[in-house]
Structure formats: C-alpha cells, structure tokens
Amino acid sequence: MTGQDAPGGSGPAIDIRSVCKSYTRGQQTVPVLQNVSFHIAKGEFVALMGPSGSGKSTLLNLIAGIDRVDSGSIFVSGADITTLSESELARWRSRSVGFIFQFYNLIPVLTALENVELPLLLTPLSARERRKHAEAALALVGLADRMDHKPSELSGGQQQRTAIARAIVTDPDILVADEPTGDLDRVSAGEILDLMAGLSESLNKTIVMVTHDPRAAQRAHLVRSLEKGLLIDAGNGAEGGNGNADAPLHS
Amino acid sequence: MLTLRFILKNLSRHKLRNCLTIVGIAVSVLSFGLLRTTVDAWYAGVEASSATRLVTRNSISLIFSLPVSYEERIRAVDGVTIVSRGNWFGGEYIDEKNFFPNFAVDARTYLELYPEIQLSEDQKAAFLRDRKGCIIGDKLAKRFGWKLGDPVTLKGTIFPGNWGMTVRGIYTGRDKGTDETQLLFHWDYLNETLKKTSPNRADQAGFYMIGVSSADLAASTALAIDNRFKNSLAETLTETEKAFQMSFVAMSGAIVAAIRIVSLLVIVIIMAVAANTMAMSARERMGEFAALKVLGFGGGYLALLILGESLTIATLGSALGCAMTFPAAHAFGQAVSQFFPVFQVSGLTVTLQGGAALVVGLVAGIVPALRAQSVGIAEALRRIA
Numbered sequence: 185m186t187g188q189d190a191p192g193g194s195g196p197a198i199d200i201r202s203v204c205k206s207y208t209r210g211q212q213t214v215p216v217l218q219n220v221s222f223h224i225a226k227g228e229f230v231a232l233m234g235p236s237g238s239g240k241s242t243l244l245n246l247i248a249g250i251d252r253v254d255s256g257s258i259f260v261s262g263a264d265i266t267t268l269s270e271s272e273l274a275r276w277r278s279r280s281v282g283f284i285f286q287f288y289n290l291i292p293v294l295t296a297l298e299n300v301e302l303p304l305l306l307t308p309l310s311a312r313e314r315r316k317h318a319e320a321a322l323a324l325v326g327l328a329d330r331m332d333h334k335p336s337e338l339s340g341g342q343q344q345r346t347a348i349a350r351a352i353v354t355d356p357d358i359l360v361a362d363e364p365t366g367d368l369d370r371v372s373a374g375e376i377l378d379l380m381a382g383l384s385e386s387l388n389k390t391i392v393m394v395t396h397d398p399r400a401a402q403r404a405h406l407v408r409s410l411e412k413g414l415l416i417d418a419g420n421g422a423e424g425g426n427g428n429a430d431a432p433l434h435s
Numbered sequence: 436m437l438t439l440r441f442i443l444k445n446l447s448r449h450k451l452r453n454c455l456t457i458v459g460i461a462v463s464v465l466s467f468g469l470l471r472t473t474v475d476a477w478y479a480g481v482e483a484s485s486a487t488r489l490v491t492r493n494s495i496s497l498i499f500s501l502p503v504s505y506e507e508r509i510r511a512v513d514g515v516t517i518v519s520r521g522n523w524f525g526g527e528y529i530d531e532k533n534f535f536p537n538f539a540v541d542a543r544t545y546l547e548l549y550p551e552i553q554l555s556e557d558q559k560a561a562f563l564r565d566r567k568g569c570i571i572g573d574k575l576a577k578r579f580g581w582k583l584g585d586p587v588t589l590k591g592t593i594f595p596g597n598w599g600m601t602v603r604g605i606y607t608g609r610d611k612g613t614d615e616t617q618l619l620f621h622w623d624y625l626n627e628t629l630k631k632t633s634p635n636r637a638d639q640a641g642f643y644m645i646g647v648s649s650a651d652l653a654a655s656t657a658l659a660i661d662n663r664f665k666n667s668l669a670e671t672l673t674e675t676e677k678a679f680q681m682s683f684v685a686m687s688g689a690i691v692a693a694i695r696i697v698s699l700l701v702i703v704i705i706m707a708v709a710a711n712t713m714a715m716s717a718r719e720r721m722g723e724f725a726a727l728k729v730l731g732f733g734g735g736y737l738a739l740l741i742l743g744e745s746l747t748i749a750t751l752g753s754a755l756g757c758a759m760t761f762p763a764a765h766a767f768g769q770a771v772s773q774f775f776p777v778f779q780v781s782g783l784t785v786t787l788q789g790g791a792a793l794v795v796g797l798v799a800g801i802v803p804a805l806r807a808q809s810v811g812i813a814e815a816l817r818r819i820a
Binding site for chain 1: 444728731812
C-alpha cells in the first residue's frame with residue numbers, strides 16, 4: 185500500500201514536504217528533522233518508529249500543528265498548516281485533529297463524560313447536543329457504563345479509551361497518537377490498538393501513531409522509521425524519504 | 436456550565452491549601468473591615484455633626500472658658516436662631532476606668548439644638564424640672580444598669596467634689612451616628628455650686644453651641660461672632676460643628692493614618708498569599724494547560740479558568756470575612772465603647788471589603804494566567820513525558 189494508494193482512496197490526507205526542524209540548546213543547534221518528506225493517504229493508519237531522539241515525536245507534533253517547522257511545508261487535507269497563525273492553528277486543531285497522549289492527559293477533577301465533552305465547548309453545539317455527542321463517543325470506545333467516573337477511578341486502559349473518545353468526539357479528519365500504549369499492560373495495549381484499527385477501518389480516520397513497540401506497529405497499515413532526523417524506511421510504501429519526495433526510499 | 440463546573444471542581448484539587456487561603460482572605464477582610472470601622476468611629480462625631488450648628492470657644496484654647504455674658508451678644512448676631520452653653524465636665528464614675536463623656540449644658544436650649552437626642556416628653560419634662568437631674572444615653576444606661584430615678588455620683592476632676600444627680604431620662608439616638616454614651620446634666624447645677632465653692636470659676640461657659648437659620652450663613656455668622664469679640668479679654672473662635680469635631684480627630688491624625696496604612700498592608704499581604712496559591716496551582720497544571728491548548732483552547736480560556744478560580748477563592752474568603760465582620764465589630768465595639776461610642780460597620784466598608792477581595796482575586800490570578808497563556812505546548816508535553 186502506498187501513500188497515494190490509500191484505503192480512503194482520495195489523495196493524501198497529510199503531505200509533508202522537505203520539513204526541517206532543529207532545537208537550540210544553549211549555544212548549540214541540534215537538528216531533529218532533516219528534509220523529511222512523505223505523505224499519508226486518507227484513512228491510512230501509519231506507525232512512526234525509531235529510537236529515542238530520532239525525531240518521531242517532533243514530527244508528530246508538527247503534523248498535529250502544535251510545533252512549528254523551521255522550513256518546509258505540511259499540507260493537511262490540502263491546507264498548508266505551516267502558514268497559519270497561532271490562533272488559526274488552534275482553531276484548526278480543534279476541528280481537524282484528535283490527539284492521543286501516552287499519559288492520557290485527562291483532567292483529573294472532571295468525569296469521563298466531562299473530559300470527552302470538553303473539546304465540544306469550542307463548537308457551536310448546545311449543552312444537550314454536547315452531552316449526546318460525548319455519550320456516543322464514550323459508548324463507541326466501550327465506556328458507556330463509566331461515564332460518571334473520574335480518571336482516578338478508571339484503569340489505565342479505560343483512561344486511554346476515554347482519551348480516544350475525547351480525540352474523536354469532534355469527528356476530526358486525523359488522529360495523532362504519541363505512544364498510546366506506552367503506559368499500558370499487554371492486554372490493555374491490545375484493546376487500544378484494536379480500537380484504533382477499528383476507527384481507521386470503520387470511520388476512515390487517518391491515524392499517525394508514534395510507537396517503540398513493534399507489536400503495536402504491526403497493527404498499522406504502514407510503518408515509517410526515523411533515525412537521527414532522517415526518514416530511513418518507507419515500510420511497504422513506495423514514495424517519500426528525505427529530500428525529493430519521488431526519490432527511492434532507503435530500505 | 437461545564438466551564439463553571441470545571442472552575443469549581445478545580446477548587447477541590449488541594450482542599451487544605453485552598454481552605455487555608457480562603458480563611459486567610461477572610462481574616463484579612465475582617466481585619467480590613469475592623470480597621471476601617473475604627474477609622475469611621477474616629478470620625479463618628481464629624482459625621483454626626485450638623486451644617487447648621489456652630490461652636491464658639493475661646494480662641495486661645497478649649498481649656499479657657501468664655502464669660503456667660505457672651506450668650507446674649509451672640510444671640511443678637513444676624514443668622515443666629517438659638518444659643519446654648521455647655522462645659523466639658525470630665526467627671527468620673529467611681530473609677531477613671533469607667534470613663535464616659537459628660538457635659539453640663541443648658542438643658543432646654545441644648546435639647547432644642549440637638550433633635551437627634553430622642554427623649555420621651557415626660558422624661559424631658561422630668562429632666563427640665565429637676566435641677567439635679569441628668570439624662571443618659573441608652574448604651575450608657577445598659578453599661579451600668581442604670582434606670583430612671585437611679586442616683587448617680589460623679590467625681591469631679593476639672594470641678595472637684597462629688598456631684599450627685601438623679602437619672603431623669605434615658606435617650607436614644609435618632610441616627611446611627613448619635614452618641615448614646617453621654618451623660619448630660621444642668622449647667623445651672625454646676626454654676627450654682629461653683630458660685631459657692633469657687634466663685635472665680637462661676638458664670639463661665641466652656642463653649643457655646645449656636646444654631647443658624649441656614650448652612651449658607653454658617654461662615655458669615657461665625658465671622659460676625661468672632662468680630663464682635665475682637666480685642667476683648669476673651670476673643671472667640673467660631674467654627675462649624677464639623678470643623679470643631681475635626682480638630683479633635685486632627686489631634687490623632689497620625690494614628691488614623693497609621694491605621695489606614697495597616698489596613699491597606701493587610702490587603703497587600705493577603706494578595707501575596709493568594710498570588711502564591713494561584714501560582715502553585717497553575718505551575719502544577721502546566722501539563723494540563725498544554726493538553727487543553729492541544730485540544731484547541733486558546734490562552735483566553737486558560738486565563739478564564741485561572742482567574743475564575745482565583746476570584747472564586749477571593750469571593751468565598753470575602754463573604755466569610757464580611758459575615759464575620761458584623762459580630763466581631765459588635766464585640767469589639769462593646770469592648771471599646773468608652774472610647775468609641777459609635778462603632779458601626781458602614782455600607783461603604785462592606786463595599787470596600789468586597790472590592791478589596793475582588794482586587795486580590797484579580798491580581799493573584801493575573802501572573803499565573805499570563806504564564807499559562809505563554810506556555811509552549813511541545814515543551815510542556817516534553818516535560819510531562
């Protein structure tokens with residue numbers, strides 16, 4: 185399966201073009217991503233792998249619009265998000281991206297239902313509609329009977345399901361997940377991966393997941409590997425890499 | 436509603452810390468209220484004074500008296516409608532610790548000049564009839580358990596001797612600011628006794644209280660009175676009752692200023708405490724703020740959460756402090772009633788207490804709110820990881 189030959193079959197959902205990113209530590213500039221280019225089709229479930237410090241989380245943050253590129257462009261559903269202002273980017277995130285964190289990042293004082301309802305405050309929905317949507321999202325992840333529980337009253341797997349419900353409640357085009365199973369036991373991790381694969385297949389969501397776990401990566405349609413800021417592996421895709429998007433990929 | 440619930444639920448994160456901050460604000464608001472009420476009590480005489488009353492005294496000092504013959508000459512001045520005379524008696528009841536203000540006054544004219552002293556007609560008649568009678572304020576009667584007909588003996592300090600008199604009336608104040616801790620007795624009783632014991636001190640008035648037909652005439656009438664006694668042996672100083680009362684407050688101006696400064700310092704200190712609480716709360720939640728930003732919430736929403744929490748804490752503290760102010764002021768007022776006959780919490784004080792708490796809430800929340808707004812999402816998320 186290639187980036188252009190995706191399950192959704194309607195062109196790239198995410199198009200990354202010659203992206204460079206570096207961080208400054210004291211006097212030193214550390215390159216994190218070097219001229220990375222590839223694209224992900226709509227409905228595709230992509231795993232980003234690589235050792236610590238390879239730049240995979242940075243790339244995920246750039247795709248999700250929570251960090252800025254030094255150079256290059258990122259097109260999501262045809263729009264170049266690198267040209268958006270901070271407030272435009274915040275609006276875009278609220279509509280277009282669902283983020284799943286490794287440590288869930290749920291609000292501890294709110295119930296599961298309130299946590300899931302939170303992103304809907306940024307929509308014009310009424311309180312009743314917001315509640316209805318949040319209940320539906322929780323039901324979708326199998327937590328219909330845990331809506332009034334606070335995160336501390338839920339297991340790790342249930343908390344991550346709540347976080348997934350929060351990520352999908354606004355019906356975004358893409359989901360980004362930063363090591364979503366990194367803090368879970370094997371059974372719970374399996375359940376979360378089943379859920380994400382299901383979202384990709386049944387709801388045609390484009391999913392980009394950073395993971396260290398090869399078992400988790402196996403559940404993706406496509407695996408991309410990064411090392412020292414370079415895209416070194418196209419998985420079973422045929423295009424992408426560093427520099428020219430049409431250049432052959434490292435194997 | 437969800438945002439409001441969110442703000443309220445945030446208060447439950449550190450119950451002890453927030454409770455202590457609320458109690459701290461409450462104690463500060465209470466202290467601020469009591470200190471302000473103390474300042475108000477200082478000015479109670481000024482507030483209770485009338486714009487149509489003048490006071491004439493010896494221009495050298497209040498301790499020097501004026502001849503009683505001045506009364507008729509003052510009455511003849513244009514604009515003067517009534518003249519009464521009086522002396523600060525300064526008598527003690529049993530012991531100096533039982534201090535209360537007591538004056539010898541020309542009863543008929545004095546009661547006419549001070550309609551705020553409310554006395555029943557029969558008590559007034561009994562007082563006017565009995566030359567050794569006196570009237571006392573309701574608070575004073577309650578303080579010593581005095582009733583009508585009770586004998587009261589004052590030990591003279593300025594006018595030596597034991598001065599026996601009988602309670603003929605217990606007055607109440609028409610206004611909240613009326614002093615109900617005074618004892619008033621007949622100037623004639625004082626004067627006739629002095630004629631026998633110290634003839635050279637007789638026929639002297641400590642001050643004249645003067646009623647004028649209109650407040651607009653007060654200044655010109657005061658000038659006319661003083662001009663009338665210019666170059667005499669006892670020149671006069673005539674001023675409005677308000678200015679007269681202010682001259683007493685001015686003597687303790689430094690103390691009043693110190694109390695005002697302390698009341699403001701109390702607010703500044705609690706502002707620092709509340710700011711510290713909010714700064715700690717916000718610092719602990721930087722990861723959450725970053726997550727909220729990822730969800731698309733802007734800095735304004737984060738500021739709303741922080742300022743909302745800060746204002747809620749300040750409001751709860753303020754409400755508790757205001758509620759405690761009334762019983763505390765009542766108890767404090769009773770304890771210091773001999774110094775502050777009127778000790779009432781004013782509406783302005785309660786408003787200022789609320790306003791001060793509002794300022795504390797806003798100031799305490801501003802810096803953490805600004806910090807939350809500027810939090811870098813990627814950096815904060817990296818720190819959580």
